[in-house]
Amino acid sequence: xxxxxxxxxxxxxxxxxxxxxxxxxxxxxxxxxxxxxxxxxxxxxxxxxxxxxxxxxxxxxxxxxxxxxxxxxxxxxxxxxxxxxxxxxxxxxxxxxxxxxxxxxxxxxxxxxxxxxxxxxxxxxxxxxxxxxxxxxxxxxxxxxxxxxxxxxxxxxxxxxxxxxxxxxxxxxxxxxxxxxxxxxxxxxxxxxxxxxxxxxxxxxxxxxxxxxxxxxxxxxxxxxxxxxxxxxxxxxxxxxxxxxxxxxxxxxxxxxxxxxxxxxxxxxxxxxxxxxxxxxxxxxxxxxxxxxxxxxxxxxxxxxxxxxxxxxxxxxxxxxxxxxx
Amino acid sequence: xxxxxxxxxxxxxxxxxxxxxxxxxxxxxxxxxxxxxxxxxxxxxxxxxxxxxxxxxxxxxxxxxxxxxxxxxxxxxxxxxxxxxxxxxxxxxxxxxxxxxxxxxxxxxxxxxxxxxxxxxxxxxxxxxxxxxxxxxxxxxxxxxxxxxxxxxxxxxxxxxxxxxxxxxxxxxxxxxxxxxxxxxxxxxxxxxxxxxxxxxxxxxxxxxxxxxxxxxxxxxxxxxxxxxxxxxxxxxxxxxxxxxxxxxxxxxxxxxxxxxxxxxxxxxxxxxxxxxxxxxxxxxxxxxxxxxxxxxxxxxxxxxxxxxxxxxxxxxxxxxxxxxxxxxxxxxxxxxxxxxxxxxxxxxxxxxxxxxxxxxxxxxxxxxxxx
Numbered sequence: 099x100x101x102x103x104x105x106x107x108x109x110x111x112x113x114x115x116x117x118x119x120x121x122x123x124x125x126x127x128x129x130x131x132x133x134x135x136x137x138x139x140x141x142x143x144x145x146x147x148x149x150x151x152x153x154x155x156x157x158x159x160x161x162x163x164x165x166x167x168x169x170x171x172x173x174x175x176x177x178x179x180x181x182x183x184x185x186x187x188x189x190x191x192x193x194x195x196x197x198x199x200x201x202x203x204x205x206x207x208x209x210x211x212x213x214x215x216x217x218x219x220x221x222x223x224x225x226x227x228x229x230x231x232x233x234x235x236x237x238x239x240x241x242x243x244x245x246x247x248x249x250x251x252x253x254x255x256x257x258x259x260x261x262x263x264x265x266x267x268x269x270x271x272x273x274x275x276x277x278x279x280x281x282x283x284x285x286x287x288x289x290x291x292x293x294x295x296x297x298x299x300x301x302x303x304x305x306x307x308x309x310x311x312x313x314x315x316x317x318x319x320x321x322x323x324x325x326x327x328x329x330x331x332x333x334x335x336x337x338x339x340x341x342x343x344x345x346x347x348x349x350x351x352x353x354x355x356x357x358x359x360x361x362x363x364x365x366x367x368x369x370x371x372x373x374x375x376x377x378x379x380x381x382x383x384x385x386x387x388x389x390x391x392x393x394x395x396x397x398x399x400x401x402x403x404x405x406x407x408x409x410x411x412x413x414x415x416x417x418x419x420x421x422x423x424x
Numbered sequence: 425x426x427x428x429x430x431x432x433x434x435x436x437x438x439x440x441x442x443x444x445x446x447x448x449x450x451x452x453x454x455x456x457x458x459x460x461x462x463x464x465x466x467x468x469x470x471x472x473x474x475x476x477x478x479x480x481x482x483x484x485x486x487x488x489x490x491x492x493x494x495x496x497x498x499x500x501x502x503x504x505x506x507x508x509x510x511x512x513x514x515x516x517x518x519x520x521x522x523x524x525x526x527x528x529x530x531x532x533x534x535x536x537x538x539x540x541x542x543x544x545x546x547x548x549x550x551x552x553x554x555x556x557x558x559x560x561x562x563x564x565x566x567x568x569x570x571x572x573x574x575x576x577x578x579x580x581x582x583x584x585x586x587x588x589x590x591x592x593x594x595x596x597x598x599x600x601x602x603x604x605x606x607x608x609x610x611x612x613x614x615x616x617x618x619x620x621x622x623x624x625x626x627x628x629x630x631x632x633x634x635x636x637x638x639x640x641x642x643x644x645x646x647x648x649x650x651x652x653x654x655x656x657x658x659x660x661x662x663x664x665x666x667x668x669x670x671x672x673x674x675x676x677x678x679x680x681x682x683x684x685x686x687x688x689x690x691x692x693x694x695x696x697x698x699x700x701x702x703x704x705x706x707x708x709x710x711x712x713x714x715x716x717x718x719x720x721x722x723x724x725x726x727x728x729x730x731x732x733x734x735x736x737x738x739x740x741x742x743x744x745x746x747x748x749x750x751x752x753x754x755x756x757x758x759x760x761x762x763x764x765x766x767x768x769x770x771x772x773x774x775x776x777x778x779x780x781x782x783x784x785x786x787x788x789x790x791x792x793x794x795x796x
Contacts, residue, residue, distance in 0.1 A: 175612070179619065227787060235612045236786050242547075242615040243782040246720060250775035253645045257769055264641050265634065272626045347623060398630060404623045412599075415616050419603050 099372060102360075106154070106379045113150045113386050114142055148280045151287075152342065153382040153399075156275075157349055159290045159335040161357070161377020162297040162370060164350030166335075169304040169366050170328035172233040174414050177351035178214070178336040181221050181237070182244030186213035187337045188345035189248040189255070192267050196259035203285050207341040214333035214340070217244050222326060232311070232325065272400035273346030275385050282342040289338035297331055297370060304328065304366040346381065346400050348407025353377035355414055380406060461740050464733050468747035472521060475754040479517040480509050482762060511652070519651040519715060520757045520770075521750040522663045524722055526712040528749020531723025532730065532742050533670055533705035536677045537698050538597070540607040542785065544724035545709040546778070547611045550593040552618035554710045555644065555718045556625045557588025563632035563640045572639035576714065577654050582662050585710035592617060593706055646717035646771025648757045655715045662711030667746065669704045674738045677701055681736065719771045721778020722749050722756075728785070752777075 115121050121129065121138055128134025129142040160178075167176040167183075178184045190213035194201050201209065224240045225232055256267050269276075303324040306314040311321050339346065357372035358364055384402035391397060480492045487495075487505045494501045495509040531544040538548070545551040561584045562572035575581055596614045603609035629637050629644070676697050679687045684694040713719065726749035727741060734740040756773040 175616065180615070224783075224787065235608045238612060239542075239608065239615060240783060240786055243779045243786065246546075246775055246782070247779035250772045250779070253769055253775075254772045257645070257772075258766065264638060265630065268626055268630055268637075268641070272623060272630070347619075398627070400623060401627050404620070404627075408620045408623075411616060411620070415613060416599060419600055419609055419613065 099375065102372075102375050102379060106375065106382065109379060109382045109386055110150055110154065113153075113382060113389075114146050116386070116390055117141070117146065144279060148283045149275055149278050149385065150382065152278050152283050152339075153275055153385045154378045155283075155287060155290045155294075156339040156343060156346075157353075157378040157381025158374035159294055159339055159377070160346065160349040160381065161353035161373040161375070162294060163332040163335040164352075164377070165354040165357070165366070165370055165373040166297055166300065166304070166328045166332040167350070168354050169369075170232070170307050170325045170332075171237065172231070172308060172310075173235070173237065174355065174418055175235070175238050175351075175411075178332060179345075179347045179351055180245075181241035182217035182248065183214040183241075183333050183336050184340060184345040184347065184350075185245040185248040185252075186215075186217035187211070187333070187340040188271055189213055189251050191340055191344070192252050192270060193255050195270065196255050196263055196267060203281060207285060207289055207338050210341045211334060211337040213248075214337040215330065217241065217248075218329040218333045220244055222329065269398055270344035272398045273344040273403075274396075274398040274400070275343050275388070276396050276398075278342060286338045286342045289334060293331060293335045293338065294374065297335065298374075300324075300328055300331065301367040301370050304370070308364065308366065344400075346403055348400075348403045348411065349377050349380050349384075351414075352407035352410035353380055355410055356380075461734050461744075465740075465744060465747065468744060468751060472747055472751045472754060475751055475758060476517045476521060479520070479754060479758055480513040482758065483508070483513065515653045515656050516648050516651045516757070517754060519655050519659060520648050520754040522656075522659055523712040523716045523719075524726075524753025524756075525746035525750035526663050526667065526708045527719065527722040528726030528730075528745040528747075528752070529667060529670055529742055530705040530708040530712070531725075531749070532727035532738065532745035533677065533701055533708070534593075534723070535727050536681055536738055536741075537701045537705065538607075538610060539681060539683075540610055541728070542607050542611045542724070543614075544721065544727070545589070545593075545705070546720045546724060547614045547618075547782075548593055549596040549614040549617040549621070550589040550706055550709055551713060551718065551720065551723075552614075552621040552625075553592025554585040554589035554706075554713045556592075556621045556628070558585045558710075558714055559625050559640050559644055560628050561585075562643065563628050563636045565636055565639075572636050572643070576639075576643060577658055579658060579661070581714050582658065582707070582711050585714045586707040589710045589713075590703055590706035592621065593702060597702075643717045645769040646719035646774070647767075647769035648716055648753075648760075649767055649769070651715070659711060659715045662707065666704050666708035666711065670701070670708065670742060673697070673701055673704065674742050677742075678738045681738070716753070717769075717771060719753065720775045721781065722752050722774055724778055724785075725781050726752060728781075 114126055119138060125134060125138055126142065129139040132139055164177045167178060167181060168174055187210035190209045191206065194206060194209065221237050221240055225237055228236065230236055252271065256264060303319055306317050306319045307321065307324060314321050336350065353376040354369060354373040356376045357369050361368055361372055380403060384406065385399045387402040388397050388399040477489060477492060481487050481489055485504065485508050487509055491501045491505050492509055495506045534543045534545060534548060535541055558581060561581055562575045565572040565575045596610065596617050600610040600613040629640055632640065676692055679690050679692045680694060680697055687694045726745045729748050730741045730744040734744055757770045760768040760770045760773045
């Protein structure tokens with residue numbers, strides 16, 4: 099844990115230092131203090147710092163969102179990406195972008211949340227209808243069906259929009275932190291500030307849910323509301339970041355697995371904070387790579403999270419197929 | 425008469441089994457529709473024919489059915505109508521019929537090969553592989569000295585797409601090999617792999633030059649807009665080869681459905697047959713997708729409907745899947761052209777239909793446990 103936080107701090111420092119112009123440590127201190135070179139101060143305080151804050155907080159939120167979904171459904175492949183929550187939120191946001199709806203920026207998270215909650219609700223409804231265990235892969239497939247439908251909606255939206263917006267929408271659908279300034283932080287941060295502590299407080303119910311519905315019920319947990327709350331919170335954390343940075347994939351799916359592997363335990367009380375740190379590190383690191391790898395051209399952060407998260411996802415899938423189910 | 429219906433029926437009719445020799449499940453008397461395979465097939469072809477006629481007639485310039493027929497058989501009609509029908513709408517309708525048919529048949533094949541009712545190319549990763557490779561190929565067009573649109577009209581693109589589809593399908597199949605009995609495991613793997621490839625595709629689109637991005641994107645969304653004889657020329661050779669191969673192999677595929685042990689006992693090498701049929705289905709999918717773009721779920725819906733109508737004998741299911749796929753895509757295109765003021769991409773219509781149908785299948789299935 100300490101090592102990871104140190105790594106996160108290093109990434110944060112490099113994020114602030116690197117780029118154009120590259121700064122040295124004393125220059126950075128000056129820039130943060132508001133003294134020294136005017137241009138450097140501007141770059142650091144209005145571009146790099148807000149972006150870093152968003153990457154760290156958003157990444158932590160995504161890591162928690164994944165852990166919430168996986169633990170509450172007892173399904174290692176659950177995550178906002180595969181349950182259709184991300185695509186639901188992103189579809190709403192895409193509609194707002196393309197049709198240039200007069201929606202105040204601060205209201206956008208409410209709308210994306212509605213999209214995300216819709217998917218979460220459908221997944222829960224499918225589960226209730228089939229009376230299947232929450233770990234059933236059918237739920238992931240239902241999420242895939244939802245994603246396909248949302249994908250069609252996005253296509254339709256893009257068709258009705260202007261040709262030039264194709265690139266913008268694509269960038270949004272894979273997620274990018276480029277151009278995120280303090281306004282983005284101000285929109286997303288309140289949601290994350292409420293959502294992250296709330297998620298951390300759900301550790302005990304999540305542990306109970308992991309042991310199975312019957313046992314959880316026996317231990318006095320109201321299973322259905324607890325699961326709905328966990329998925330709802332997952333949607334909140336996802337939607338907040340989607341509203342400002344688009345649907346960044348693979349962080350939520352992979353961070354909890356990395357956290358569990360590092361800790362060697364599935365105890366949610368320890369996994370949740372660890373998943374948050376791993377998520378923050380993943381997203382901040384990926385954003386750094388996005389900025390620097392092909393500098394001065396920026397590649398969306400989603401590519402780099404995919405490079406890290408994709409193999410993790412495949413490994414999880416293999417393990418699940420090999421195992422006897424859960 | 426009209427080109428469409430003839431083409432759909434030409435191949436299949438040769439392999440229609442006589443009612444007496446229905447293979448597979450002998451014993452109980454099959455339901456009425458199963459016995460009347462010829463009637464069902466004729467009905468499907470008739471519906472497709474009507475849809476082709478409608479496609480030729482409906483649009484900004486309305487052409488009366490009589491004029492459509494006149495234009496098709498070469499009787500004198502007004503030059504405008506002749507051009508609209510023969511140069512714009514007929515190739516489009518034909519492409520829709522054959523591509524939809526190929527997708528439907530490919531779905532029937534892959535469902536039979538994997539003995540998995542959910543294994544349509546969209547859900548096994550085959551389609552995602554085709555899309556990823558095709559997008560990469562055409563987006564690199566400017567470096568190859570050709571525009572994306574030119575590349576889409578060369579036969580090589582089908583090979584590229586076919587390799588991508590077959591490769592991805594193989595990876596998915598191998599990954600899920602440990603849980604072969606579980607239909608959900610294969611599809612789950614396919615969905616995950618498709619998610620990864622989808623991200624990769626988006627990146628190829630974003631990293632390529634803007635002009636290439638736009639062409640590739642408009643291909644990618646799946647549409648029959650502006651499909652002309654040039655597209656038809658790319659489509660039909662592959663379609664003809666793969667459809668014939670599939671129909672020839674249908675009795676072997678039937679045997680495969682009975683399980684590997686029975687197949688071996690009957691002198692069919694299960695692994696080789698599976699591989700062969702799988703390759704056919706991948707190339708068939710690639711041929712269709714390259715021409716019409718990433719149109720989803722036709723391969724899931726068509727075989728299910730076909731099996732519901734005529735039972736499980738692949739010698740019947742395959743031709744009927746072709747016809748139903750053709751009708752679906754042709755009808756979907758007609759709907760996409762006429763519901764909104766602006767023509768929607770056909771892929772939107774099939775995706776909405778297909779996502780609903782997929783959901784329906786999931787909800788209808790008996791509850792599969794995680795280790796089912």
